[in-house]
Amino acid sequence: DGGITQSPKYLFRKEGQNVTLSCEQNLNHDAMYWYRQDPGQGLRLIYYSQIVNDFQKGDIAEGYSVSREKKESFPLTVTSAQKNPTAFYLCASSIDTGTGLHGYTFGSGTRLTVV
Amino acid sequence: AQSVTQLGSHVSVSEGALVLLRCNYSSSVPPYLFWYVQYPNQGLQLLLKYTTGATLVKGINGFEAEFKKSETSFLLTKPSAHMSDAAEYFCALPGSGYSTLTFGKGTMLLVSP
Numbered sequence: 001d002g003g004i005t006q007s008p009k010y011l012f013r014k015e016g017q018n019v020t021l022s023c024e025q026n027l028n029h030d031a032m033y034w035y036r037q038d039p040g041q042g043l044r045l046i047y048y049s050q051i052v053n054d055f056q057k058g059d060i061a062e063g064y065s066v067s068r069e070k071k072e073s074f075p076l077t078v079t080s081a082q083k084n085p086t087a088f089y090l091c092a093s094s095i096d097t098g099t100g101l102h103g104y105t106f107g108s109g110t111r112l113t114v115v
Numbered sequence: 116a117q118s119v120t121q122l123g124s125h126v127s128v129s130e131g132a133l134v135l136l137r138c139n140y141s142s143s144v145p146p147y148l149f150w151y152v153q154y155p156n157q158g159l160q161l162l163l164k165y166t167t168g169a170t171l172v173k174g175i176n177g178f179e180a181e182f183k184k185s186e187t188s189f190l191l192t193k194p195s196a197h198m199s200d201a202a203e204y205f206c207a208l209p210g211s212g213y214s215t216l217t218f219g220k221g222t223m224l225l226v227s228p
Contacts, residue, residue, distance in 0.1 A: 004158075006158075033215065040124060040220060043205065043218040058215070088156075090158055092158075092159075105161075106160070107158050109157065111156070
C-alpha cells in the first residue's frame with residue numbers, strides 16, 4: 001500500500017544537538033510538507049517543497065532546515081537554534097503542487113522531546 | 116490572508132447525541148475546505164472535502180459537511196455520536212497563494228456514555 005512513513009515515532013534529543021526526522025513517501029506525490037503540532041496550537045507550517053531540489057519556508061522555519069534530493073524523501077533537521085523543539089512533527093504530501101485541491105496525505109508523526 | 120477559526124477547543128456530547136463542529140473563515144468564500152480527524156499520537160486522516168457550491172457533502176464515519184455563507188461558517192455534523200468518534204477535528208482552507216493549507220487549531224470531541 002502507498003503511504004507516508006515517518007521515523008522514528010519517538011525521538012529524544014539533548015539540548016544543543018541537531019536531530020533529523022525522516023519522511024518517505026511512495027505515493028509519487030510531487031509536493032511534501034512539514035508541520036509542527038503543539039497542544040492548542042493546531043498545525044503550523046515549517047517548510048514545504050513542490051519539486052525536487054526546491055523548497056520554501058513556512059510560517060515557523062527558524063531553527064529548522066530541510067532538503068529534497070529525491071522525490072520520495074523530505075527530511076527535516078531540527079537544529080540547536082530552535083529554542084523550543086519539543087513537539088509533534090507531521091509530514092504530509094500532496095499530488096498537487098499549486099492548488100491544494102486534493103488535500104494532503106499525512107504520516108503518523110514523530111514526537112520529539114528535548115531532555 | 117485567509118484565517119480559519121474553529122469555535123470551541125473542546126466539545127462534549129453524550130453517545131447518541133448530535134455532533135456539531137464549526138469552522139469560520141475570515142475573508143472571501145474559499146473554493147474548498149477539508150475536515151481532518153486525528154486520534155491520539157497519530158497523523159491526520161481525511162474526513163471529507165467540501166467544495167463550495169455543494170449543499171451537503173458526506174464523509175466517512177457518518178459525518179457530513181454543510182456550508183453556511185451567511186455565517187461565514189462550515190459545519191461538520193453527525194446525527195448520532197459514537198464513542199469511537201472521540202478525537203480531535205481540524206478544518207483546513209487554502210493558504211496564501213493556494214500553495215498550502217491553513218489549519219484551524221482543532222476541536223477535541225469528547226463523547227461520554
